[in-house]
Amino acid sequence: MKKTLQKAWAVIRGNTQLKIGLVLLCLLLLTALLAPLLAPYEPFFLSDELVAAPSGVHPLGTDGLGRDVLSMLIFGTRTSLVVGITAAFIAGIIGTLLGGVAGYFGGRTDAVLGELINIFMMMPTFFLVLIVVALFGSGLFNVMVVMGLTSWVGNAKLMRAQAMSLRQRTFVRASEAIGESRLSILFRHVIPNGIFPIIANTTMGIASAILTESSLAFLGLGDPNIISWGQVIQSGKSYLTNGWWICLFGGLAIIYTVVTFYLIGDGLNRVLSPKLRDLGKEGS
């Protein structure tokens, strides 16, 4: 275990993107955890200064209702992270299972599931999410689940390819020969050995889920009871000329977070192919 950690550390140190990404991520997580301590005001506190420019009292100004922009952005970190991670996680699990089953079982199963994957590849999912959220209500839970259910296709494609190549490998064949059940092989050998590209892709998925969530919130389809960055931008839209700070900082917060996950995902992608695969074997 210790050796695995040491190796992981070495890998992280060797990759600039991963290093920067993880540092940025730590800052984000701290902000989310310590939000009540860091934020100068309650996010819903209405002060008397409406659309006040950034100053000592309100470092990033206030919005049209007199809420402190900095405090809203700090609390918004929680929403973005929770939504992004949950949605990407759901998509990761669905994709891994469907892709793994299709690729490993092959034959007719693969014909059906493969076709399903192809069909979903062609679907304009943003509109689907938009319709569902608009018609069924925009609770945070709804938003996360719908995004997860519509964004698994990339993962499924990757996992399917992985499973197809692992199926041919000796250790999988050997397990088949000694009579291990196919499901058990799938979960004990195929998925653990083929999961790494999906991990990298899921990290990227967090980034796009955060972007989608902010788009929904910007369209007024976010959860009204929860502070989110997209919503901050939406509330600033009407004050674009006399309150530019509301929109500007909201967008910067989104960019910061999305860049973080892109960096980590990209770094993982570069690192995972040869090195971490060995690391994964030792860990299992």
Place this chain on the structure above:
Amino acid sequence: MVKYVGKRTMTGLLCIVMALCINFIIIHAAPGDPIRLLAGTDAATPEMIAALTEKYGLDQPVHIQFIRYAGNLLRGDMGTSIYTNEPVAKEIMDRLGPTILLALSASLTALLLGTMLGIFCARHVGSGLDMALGSVSYLFDSTPSFWLGLMLILVFASTLHILPTSGMVDLRGRYTGLAHALDVVRHLILPGMSLSLTLIPYYFRIARSSVIQVMNEDFITTLRATGMPEKDIFNKYVFRNAILPTVTIFGIQLAFLITGASIVEIVFAWPGLGSFMMTAISRRDYPLLMGIYLIMSICVAVMMIVVDVLYSVLDPRISHDAER
């Protein structure tokens, strides 16, 4: 080849049918009653509601409604909008043009600029400019297009007053001919920019990595060994091979941009399908919603098939008949 086209077309058709079903189920399972919305909130008498429900066939069981809808579709009838009473097909066709204009011009700009920058960086790998452009591409990739749109409005429209903030034409101008076209272009610049700036990183990265990849292939090394000038090698051999992935990405991007442009359309009040969709949602105009989603699905499916086929024509190495 024919077999492959047939197979892809089948997938496309299945996709459209599935989109139709999902669409139908979602819309009918959704809470909220369009008839009440249509009849007005308080004043509606039960008789009025019954009459309206019957008129739109909403009193029938769901499966009958579906069969009726599918049957009408096959005859090219997409129903009438509950709200405006116009045929859905006509309403959508009016909006499709602006959306395609916006999506196409944004993608073409992104394709040209992104590929050019990508090729430039691939030929100067590791240089300062390469690093800088690489980092900038991360930033633009992470920028929400709607926010970029707002920032562009703030700078170019509200502060500098050189470009219009919204719409597709100047309503007071009433231009015709060339002046009209120029007016549309002026309105197109900002929404087009917010879309293409977020797309450029895509083309940039793909062009860059595929040029690098081709440059490292054996046949290029051989050509170098023959003493062929680097410029000729690039123009004759590298470029043609490296441009292929970009073509595919272009098609897929464009297909999804027809839907993806919607949020930018809303920011700029661009009279396309995306902003129309939001109106349809808020009015719970079921036939219209279903129509828009159907058209979007068809656009995406058709584009994807065209791209796949085009790709296999352009690159003879890809043989789809041998697949699987």
